[in-house]
Amino acid sequence: MKVYRHVNIVTCDQDFHIYLDGVLAVKDSQIVYVGQEKPEVLEQAEQIIDYQGAWIMPGLVNCHTHSAMTGLRGIRDDSNLHEWLNDYIWPAEAEFTPDMTTKAVKEAETTAETIARTRTIIEEILGYENPNFKVMVAPHSPYSCSRDLLEASLDMAKELDIPIHIHVAETKEESGIILKRYGKRPLAFLEELGYLNHPSVFAHGVELNEREIERLATSHVAIAHNPISNLKLASGIAPIIQLQKAGVLVGIATDSVASNNNLAMFEEGRTAALLQKMKSGDASQFPIETALKALTIEGAKVLGMEKQIGSLEVGKQADFLVIQPQGKIHLQPQENMLSHLVYAVKSSDVDDVYIAGEQVVKQGKVLTVEI
Structure with missing residues (x-):
């Protein structure tokens, strides 16, 4: 199990839960825990990734393109x-x-x-x-x-x-x-x-x-x-x-x-x-x-895929993106995270992307294709 800690999580679930300085745990391709940090979650981790205050939200769903x-x-x-x-x-x-x-x-x-x-x-x-x-x-x-x-x-x-x-x-x-x-x-x-x-x-x-x-x-x-x-x-x-x-x-x-x-x-x-x-x-x-x-x-x-993707919830596929706001002047002050995610964030601000638990973008570089 991989655990991503010290993250500010926007779940986009039905109740729009937000977890500040929270934890996201992934086993194989699925989310097994999302919420505030718990000792028992960290104890089960095979790998801990410390994102040091980064923002995590579900992968964005593009409903129509060519x-x-x-x-x-x-x-x-x-x-x-x-x-x-x-x-x-x-x-x-x-x-x-x-x-x-x-x-x-x-x-x-x-x-x-x-x-x-x-x-x-x-x-x-x-x-x-x-x-x-x-x-x-x-x-x-x-x-x-x-x-x-x-x-x-x-x-x-x-x-x-x-x-x-x-x-x-x-x-x-x-x-x-x-x-x-x-x-x-x-x-x-x-x-x-x-x-x-x-x-x-x-x-x-x-x-x-x-x-x-x-x-x-x-x-x-x-x-x-x-x-x-x-x-x-x-x-x-x-x-x-x-x-x-x-x-x-x-x-x-x-x-x-x-x-x-x-x-x-x-x-x-x-x-x-x-x-x-x-x-x-x-x-x-x-x-x-x-x-x-x-x-x-x-x-x-x-797209009829809401049971699989679209929000960060236990049992769903681990599709999420990571934005590190530190050092990005247009994402300050960091406490206004939600506002920034709509009105300030750029595509180039996305540092890491995971699909089904597999990292496909690392520090802004696409890992699956040569560009």
Whole structure:
């Protein structure tokens, strides 16, 4: 058992417990103790790591991103979503595998063929039986996918008993496209197809209106909020406060590096808080605790992984990050830790990261890949 002592712990659990000068104990990949220091915990330790006043919190949960776009950072700035997608992103992605793209165009792959190929990939991943893998069926959006493809995607998700992940209500232009094509707004169209009755993650939700929010509150849908991407593409500000008050799950996400242009989750949490204060005209909205939970446990709930990650609790996987505030002027005074975690911390402040008890970042250096 490893014991991390002299740490200030933000658990992000249901009651938002904070342990100052506390202890976190990990055995194998799981948390076996979190709380104030006890002699019996230290006595059982095979290794004691003294973090000398560092801050520990759960690993941040990014609910929506695009790994394949990692090589497209900076490809196009100063464009709205649909120009950005049609004129830059999709042509660039086609160049990733030009032979396959040409073949697909020539053979005019059917919906059935697309679904069959996708199912083969998903079943292979599910076969790994890795608890860190959560697979979802992800048709891009109501405006870029045919009705047949959307229906077939939902059918496959039901058959495999896995969730759906899709972009929804991201822009006014999207709403106009769907209204013209199907005679109804995106949410109503997806409800007609049955999406609201299946566990789903809807990315963005910028254009949701009051009636749609009320409907989502009785559905199986959670929202992945991408504040910086929505700002950069001038898509708008999602009605996050209204969604949360209605009881809809909301997690924080970065979207891709091509529309952001980084994957800095602390920056996303800070931006989300500031935007909701400004949008509502009420500085008390989206307080610190809400922001930190949206970055962690709420994001885990959005992905259906809250029993495994998202908070520091006994029995959960030991996913956590460590920030040493000493010597960092922007993190002083240290007693205002919670405020700093939302409004001052930078990604570069993260010293160590652990996933399932294994250290993957040490003193800011990633251990698992060469950079």
